[in-house]
Amino acid sequence: MASQQALTELAKRRGFFFGANEAYGGTAGFYTFGPEGAALKRNVESAWREQFTLRLGNEEIEAPTVMPEPVFEASGHLDGFDDMLIECAECGESHRADHLIEDAVADIEDAEALGVDRVEELIRDHDLACPTCGADLAGEPVEDFNLMFETSIGPGSGQPGYLRPETAQGIFVEFPRLKEYARGQLPFGITQIGPAYRNEISPRRGIIRVREFTQAELEQFIDPEEDEPPLEAVEDVEVTLYPVSEQHADDGEYIETTIGEAVDDAIITSPWVAYFLGVAQGWYERVGVDMDRFRFRQHLSGERAHYAADCWDAESEIGGNWIEIAGFAYRGDYDLTKHGEHSEDRFTVFKRYDEPKTVETATVDPDMAALGPEFGGAAGDVADALQALAESDPDAFDGDEVTVEIDGEIYTVDTEVANFSVEEQTENGEHITPHVVEPSFGVGRTVYTLLEHAYSEDEVDDETRTYLSLAPEIAPTDVAVFPLVSNDDALIDVASDLADELRAAGISVSYDDSGSIGRRYRRQDEVGTPFCVTVDQDGLEGDDETTVTLRERDSAAQLRLPVADLAAELEAVFDGDREFADLQDRYERVDTDVTTD
Numbered sequence: 344m345a346s347q348q349a350l351t352e353l354a355k356r357r358g359f360f361f362g363a364n365e366a367y368g369g370t371a372g373f374y375t376f377g378p379e380g381a382a383l384k385r386n387v388e389s390a391w392r393e394q395f396t397l398r399l400g401n402e403e404i405e406a407p408t409v410m411p412e413p414v415f416e417a418s419g420h421l422d423g424f425d426d427m428l429i430e431c432a433e434c435g436e437s438h439r440a441d442h443l444i445e446d447a448v449a450d451i452e453d454a455e456a457l458g459v460d461r462v463e464e465l466i467r468d469h470d471l472a473c474p475t476c477g478a479d480l481a482g483e484p485v486e487d488f489n490l491m492f493e494t495s496i497g498p499g500s501g502q503p504g505y506l507r508p509e510t511a512q513g514i515f516v517e518f519p520r521l522k523e524y525a526r527g528q529l530p531f532g533i534t535q536i537g538p539a540y541r542n543e544i545s546p547r548r549g550i551i552r553v554r555e556f557t558q559a560e561l562e563q564f565i566d567p568e569e570d571e572p573p574l575e576a577v578e579d580v581e582v583t584l585y586p587v588s589e590q591h592a593d594d595g596e597y598i599e600t601t602i603g604e605a606v607d608d609a610i611i612t613s614p615w616v617a618y619f620l621g622v623a624q625g626w627y628e629r630v631g632v633d634m635d636r637f638r639f640r641q642h643l644s645g646e647r648a649h650y651a652a653d654c655w656d657a658e659s660e661i662g663g664n665w666i667e668i669a670g671f672a673y674r675g676d677y678d679l680t681k682h683g684e685h686s687e688d689r690f691t692v693f694k695r696y697d698e699p700k701t702v703e704t705a706t707v708d709p710d711m712a713a714l715g716p717e718f719g720g721a722a723g724d725v726a727d728a729l730q731a732l733a734e735s736d737p738d739a740f741d742g743d744e745v746t747v748e749i750d751g752e753i754y755t756v757d758t759e760v761a762n763f764s765v766e767e768q769t770e771n772g773e774h775i776t777p778h779v780v781e782p783s784f785g786v787g788r789t790v791y792t793l794l795e796h797a798y799s800e801d802e803v804d805d806e807t808r809t810y811l812s813l814a815p816e817i818a819p820t821d822v823a824v825f826p827l828v829s830n831d832d833a834l835i836d837v838a839s840d841l842a843d844e845l846r847a848a849g850i851s852v853s854y855d856d857s858g859s860i861g862r863r864y865r866r867q868d869e870v871g872t873p874f875c876v877t878v879d880q881d882g883l884e885g886d887d888e889t890t891v892t893l894r895e896r897d898s899a900a901q902l903r904l905p906v907a908d909l910a911a912e913l914e915a916v917f918d919g920d921r922e923f924a925d926l927q928d929r930y931e932r933v934d935t936d937v938t939t940d
């Protein structure tokens with residue numbers, strides 16, 4: 344397991360990620376992905392897209408990152424997207440008040456759920472001190488701090504806008520168009536991969552808690568009464584669950600079960616959430632998360648976001664801590680209803696009945712020429728009350744007279760004056776607000792998990808080496824190509840031509856001719872390149888006999904194989920059609936010690 348320091352150091356040295364704007368003193372909470380990190384992140388995004396957009400038959404969109412204020416008034420983020428802030432009067436440092444409590448008080452795991460007043464009280468009761476300068480924090484006020492970055496759209500004071508705190512809102516506000524694109528048919532899913540911004544009070548742990556990060560989100564729109572997920576596709580998937588009941592129990596344990604059983608046993612109540620947990624489990628395994636350091640944890644009630652009816656997190660173990668890497672929320676009709684209420688557009692779909700329905704509608708058409716003289720200023724209210732009564736109790740109009748009560752006063756009206764009638768109407772369907780199920784992945788946290796879980800050390804050629812055992816699909820570079828020595832033009836020509844040939848076959852290749860061959864292997868090991876190809880004198884034959892050395896990263900095993908076979912063999916390995924072990928059966932093993940001198 345990597346210490347955070349070792350991994351951060353490797354990430355910086357090898358160009359995975361580093362603090363942004365360091366030339367200007369750095370900006371807390373902002374990171375730049377270097378060449379290796381950007382490639383790794385891109386591969387994670389591609390693998391996500393391949394699973395959650397393409398394989399699940401969804402559509403991907405790209406919406407703006409700046410959105411106007413009314414969007415967030417409607418979504419609830421303006422009012423409710425807060426964290427608890429406490430500021431040290433002595434050194435001016437800001438802290439998450441709930442995190443201070445969680446760090447200091449053994450049996451409190453979710454202080455956010457306790458509310459501002461209680462957290463303030465606990466800080467006082469436990470005499471908590473500022474983690475930065477040690478000054479007493481008791482008596483400092485705890486405030487709700489809104490996490491959205493505010494901006495202004497257009498010149499002058501413009502129109503207030505915000506950087507989106509989740510990609511989801513970009514999907515919800517476009518629902519009226521997206522439903523047309525889906526021909527009004529539920530269920531359908533829309534995905535988006537892009538940046539989200541949160542002005543975190545205390546960004547920490549490298550890229551784990553940052554102020555700008557990439558989310559990969561799927562919004563699945565369903566008819567809650569009709570649509571069921573294809574649960575059979577994942578019912579046998581084995582998962583480790585940590586439901587609320589176990590979190591509350593003194594000797595709470597993980598439940599090892601399958602998705603199908605978890606639904607049958609009502610551990611996961613929404614089959615849609617269960618379905619996506621099953622799909623996600625397979626995906627995390629595929630991209631290389633260590634599944635012994637992975638679990639799904641249900642949110643405690645106070646922990647749920649303002650929009651979530653039920654929520655499970657995917658969590659990975661990093662440096663001894665459990666980190667949320669994705670959230671799976673049943674958002675119900677919350678978002679679409681809110682946008683429907685706050686905007687001019689319709690956030691519903693028309694649900695056609697199997698058979699048209701005939702409905703009876705009771706109405707009145709009161710004779711105002713009679714009601715006016717009789718009831719004066721109250722006549723209008725009496726007419727409205729008659730209509731309401733017709734809808735709620737049509738039988739009240741059976742007699743000669745009908746009575747209504749307004750503000751405690753009884754009004755009696757001739758049934759003939761009320762002009763009661765029942766009309767028949769044919770309805771073909773109704774407008775319903777779809778429910779939303781949302782898997783929401785943090786790409787940066789996934790990248791960090793993969794690096795942590797892939798970080799390995801062993802002894803090779805009497806030296807300790809560090810290598811990243813990344814899945815070939817995810818590794819930043821597929822293959823590195825080296826000439827054995829760096830001062831032989833013929834070798835350099837052949838090796839660089841071979842690199843071009845592999846690139847043309849769609850393989851990502853890094854070419855390196857500097858330093859000893861051992862050092863070059865170590866460099867590639869440290870960035871997780873699954874294969875290295877070395878061209879030596881046997882690569883100069885120029886006929887079918889021409890061979891090169893292929894070295895596999897984790898085993899450091901080297902094989903000699905004809906250069907003519909190389910591209911096809913590697914493609915088969917990267918496509919998952921072949922294992923390196925198959926190549927070991929067919930090609931000669933080479934046992935050369937490689938020193939880094």
Ligand code: AMP
Nearest residue numbers: 551552553556667668669670783785788
């Ligand atoms: P949430 O909407 O809070 O459930 O966030 C969805 C996902 O975004 C989380 O599971 C994280 O992976 C990621 N995420 C949220 N906040 C941050 C942050 N400050 N830095 C990095 N990733 C984050």
